[in-house]
Amino acid sequence: MTASSPPPAAPAPIPVVVAGALGRMGAEVIKAVVAAPDCALVGAIDTTPGHEGEDVGLALGLGELEVALSGDFEGTLCQASQSVRQAGPGGGAVLVDFTHPSVVFEHCRGAFAYGVHPVIGTTGLRPDQLADLARFADKASMGGAVVPNFCVGMVLLQQAAAAAARFYDYAELTELHHNRKADAPSGTCLKTAELMEELGKPFNPPQVEEHESLAGCRGGLRESGLRLHSVRLPGLVAHQEVMFGSPGETYTLRHDTIDRSAYMPGVLLTVRKVRSLGGLVYGLERLL
Ligand SMILES: NC(=O)c1ccc[n+]([C@@H]2O[C@H](COP(=O)([O-])OP(=O)(O)OC[C@H]3O[C@@H](n4cnc5c(N)ncnc54)[C@H](O)[C@@H]3O)[C@@H](O)[C@H]2O)c1
Numbered sequence: 001m002t003a004s005s006p007p008p009a010a011p012a013p014i015p016v017v018v019a020g021a022l023g024r025m026g027a028e029v030i031k032a033v034v035a036a037p038d039c040a041l042v043g044a045i046d047t048t049p050g051h052e053g054e055d056v057g058l059a060l061g062l063g064e065l066e067v068a069l070s071g072d073f074e075g076t077l078c079q080a081s082q083s084v085r086q087a088g089p090g091g092g093a094v095l096v097d098f099t100h101p102s103v104v105f106e107h108c109r110g111a112f113a114y115g116v117h118p119v120i121g122t123t124g125l126r127p128d129q130l131a132d133l134a135r136f137a138d139k140a141s142m143g144g145a146v147v148p149n150f151c152v153g154m155v156l157l158q159q160a161a162a163a164a165a166r167f168y169d170y171a172e173l174t175e176l177h178h179n180r181k182a183d184a185p186s187g188t189c190l191k192t193a194e195l196m197e198e199l200g201k202p203f204n205p206p207q208v209e210e211h212e213s214l215a216g217c218r219g220g221l222r223e224s225g226l227r228l229h230s231v232r233l234p235g236l237v238a239h240q241e242v243m244f245g246s247p248g249e250t251y252t253l254r255h256d257t258i259d260r261s262a263y264m265p266g267v268l269l270t271v272r273k274v275r276s277l278g279g280l281v282y283g284l285e286r287l288l
């Protein structure tokens with residue numbers, strides 16, 4: 001660079017659309033995106049009646065953000081993808097989705113169709129749906145991410161659980177959440193079980209013939225033998241315990257999310273990386 005050459009242009013901020021903008025997670029994401037200097041909020045989608053066209057910042061009590069709420073998913077994505085200056089590898093808009101298990105598959109598929117990179121926090125996708133979405137990502141040659149839990153601490157718990165599973169044949173998982181949660185078990189708990197099952201070994205060989213006098217009280221049984229238990233109570237946010245047992249000892253791993261701000265570093269990290277991914281990534285551990 002010579003004395004007279006202009007300084008290099010700052011990279012354009014990442015255009016971000018948030019779906020589920022008025023929800024518990026969506027509202028937190030809007031705050032995080034607005035506070036991030038390298039991101040620009042370009043769309044806010046929510047189907048809560050009575051908010052169409054309202055400024056999302058005003059609706060959330062954050063002050064005016066000059067982004068109008070819309071219930072029109074496709075229209076908002078179409079607009080976001082058209083407004084992007086630099087599409088292709090490393091460019092393009094990003095959709096952050098925290099909505100509902102009933103719509104998340106269509107949202108993720110729709111994002112690929114509009115050339116918008118999905119960052120999916122919504123849980124409840126089935127394994128066959130994940131496989132379909134991975135195929136859409138490959139076909140579109142686009143990066144996307146499905147992350148059941150954006151807390152770094154939870155990823156550490158999952159890795160510890162997968163490591164401990166080598167040494168214990170008996171384990172049960174309990175996830176505890178607020179009682180406004182739609183899906184059970186949690187996406188995090190399913191992912192934790194999947195990671196433990198990568199060893200391919202069976203868990204919890206039965207010692208006696210068990211009989212439940214109250215249906216479901218032994219939890220959900222996976223093919224591997226792992227049992228998953230779901231607790232729902234007001235006052236809880238998001239918590240998980242993995243308990244291992246062997247003769248004469250137990251070993252318990254526990255993670256507690258006590259405020260949803262804990263998810264935001266993971267959300268922003270994923271937003272920053274998703275546009276340069278080669279396909280669909282499942283889990284934050286693949287991005288850390
Ligand atoms: N990945 C993670 O780290 C993480 C963390 C917390 C929650 N979650 C998941 O995120 C999802 C949302 O959780 P929440 O607590 O924010 O829920 P919430 O009910 O508070 O918010 C969901 C919002 O989505 C909106 N919505 C529903 N259907 C919609 C649609 N078709 N289009 C646009 N908006 C729609 C609702 O009106 C609501 O405002 C759940 O699946 C939950 O399990 C994931």
Ligand SMILES: O=C(O)C1=N[C@H](C(=O)O)CCC1
Binds near residue numbers: 148
């Ligand atoms: O609050 C929720 O709902 C959460 N859902 C995710 C899950 O199902 O794993 C992550 C934790 C919080």
